[in-house]
Amino acid sequence: MTTxxxxxxxxxxxxxxxSRDGTDVRPAPGEQRTDGTAGDGREMAARAVAAARRAFGETRWKDDRHLRARTLHEMADVFAAHVGQLTEVLALTDGRRRQHARFEAEAVPSRLRYFASLVRTEHGRALEAAPGKCxxxxxxxxxxxxxxxxxxSPVVxxxxxxxxxxxxxxxxxxxxPEQTARVNSLVFGIFSExxxxxxxxVNGFTEEDGAGARYLVAAADVPCALDGSSREASAMEDFVECERVTITPGTIQR
Known part of the structure; x- marks a missing residue:
């Protein structure tokens, strides 16, 4: 075991x-790695939401589409530069063959560049609602x-x-999730570059108890995208009527 x-x-x-331990398993050799995760999920989620709200209100991000396009293109370049590392970590974490892990890693830059291009085609709708009124x-x-x-497939x-x-x-x-702690650390490191x-x-946290996810879904002003198991979707369904939640369930539980 490594720590x-x-x-x-x-x-x-x-x-x-x-301040607490989670276990990251390498399926192929059966090796385990213990990763500390700072604070509980709810605490980290609350701090991350506060930081995101500040950034939304105080930076040019929401108003400057040229900045967003430039950042997404740079993000694509940085992810492309780390395809080898992502492949290795994904293969060790998921127990997949390297060519399958590489397929996931190589799919990321093109998706980022696609949405970077969409930013520049942002448009609204204008019409004459009544004579002399637009x-x-x-x-x-x-x-x-x-x-x-x-x-x-956490990265893609x-x-x-x-x-x-x-x-x-x-x-x-x-x-x-804490099961992909090494993948998470690498992805967060890419964001930092x-x-x-x-x-x-962009703010990210790793958790093991699901409290952070529940905090995000319960926050009335935070629309959420959730991709996970049917069990997780069922656990979140009580909040769906309260806010916008996009759920893609279907992972098999073992």
Whole structure:
């Protein structure tokens, strides 16, 4: 068994050291690694949401689509530069063959570049509502987006929700499972390398008890994207009528 610390990335800062332990298993050799996770999930989620709200209100992110396009392109470049590392960590974490892990890692940059291009085609709708009266409808970001990531294919599933959220101008809070702690740390490290990304626009935490995910879903002003098991979807369904939640259930529980 090897040990390490899984830090969170909140408000442009590494948060740690760990105060509780989680276990990250390498399926192929059966090796276990204990990763400390700083604070409980609810505490980290609350700090991340506060940072995202500050960034949404105080930075140019929601108003400057050129900044968003530039940042998404840079994010794609940085992820592309780390394809080898992502492949290795995904293979060790999931027990997949390296070519399958590489397929996931290589799918990320193109998705980011696609939404970077969409940012520049942002448009509204104008019409003459009545003689001499013009109506102009524009799309505006809502605020903070919550993203709950599953254990399976964590990187590409994260980007499929994060890329459109960032393109739209929202700030984001990402909750990732403790089973993929090493993957999470690498992804958060990639975010830290993106120079054009304003502090607090993307925040991520690792948790083991699901309290952070429940906090995000319960927050009335934080629309959420949840991809996980049917059991997890059922646990969240009480909150669905209260706010916007996108759920993609279906992971097999063993």
């Amino acid at each position: 390490g610390t899984a830090l969170h990335w909140i408000d442009g800062t590494w948060v740690g050291p760990g 109506s102009l409808v524009l799309r505006r970001p809502r605020g903070v987006t919550g993203i709950v990531v599953p254990r399976r 599933v994260l980007i499929c929700s994060l890329a459109p959220a960032l393109a739209a101008g929202t700030t984001s809070v990402v909750g990732m 993106i120079e054009s990304l304003p502090r607090g626009v």
